[in-house]
Amino acid sequence: LIIGAxxxxxxxxxxxxxxxxxxxxxxxxxxxxxxxxxxTGRDWEAKFFGEWSSRPNVRGRPEDYPVNDDNSPIKVVNYNAVGGSTVMYTA
Incomplete structure (x- = not known):
């Protein structure tokens, strides 16, 4: 069993x-x-403030879950989909 693709x-x-x-x-x-x-589009920078944000709280996809990183110096970068954060980094 492998968790995460x-x-x-x-x-x-x-x-x-x-x-x-x-x-x-x-x-x-x-x-x-x-x-x-x-x-793939000219508006790629703008998409990182909404549907392609690195933060699940901003992105708000059905697969996302809330992350409380208020007291952390490190902010979570993840993507819940097949390919995981690889999708985020290489998109």
């Missing part, structure tokens, strides 16, 4: 595929359409 989870699943083991990879969220990534 981001860069690490996908690499582990791929490396285990040749072992003939039964592998299940769970992801929180659906498949993203690369044609809709912010990098």
């Amino acid at each position: 981001g860069a690490s989870g996908a690499a582990v699943a791929w490396s285990l595929a040749e072992t003939k083991m039964h592998i299940l990879c769970l992801e929180q969220g659906g498949w993203m359409n690369p044609a809709e990534y912010p990098s």
Whole structure:
């Protein structure tokens, strides 16, 4: 069982595929359409303040959950979809 299909989870699943083991990879969220990534349009910078924000509290997708990082010097950057934060960093 692999939790998360981001860069690490996908690499582990791929490396285990040749072992003939039964592998299940769970992801929180659906498949993203690369044609809709912010990098495909001229308004890519503006999208990071809404639907493509790195912060789930701003983004507000159905897959997101609230994160309270008020007392933390580190702000969460995640993306709940197949590909995980890899989608966020490479979109």
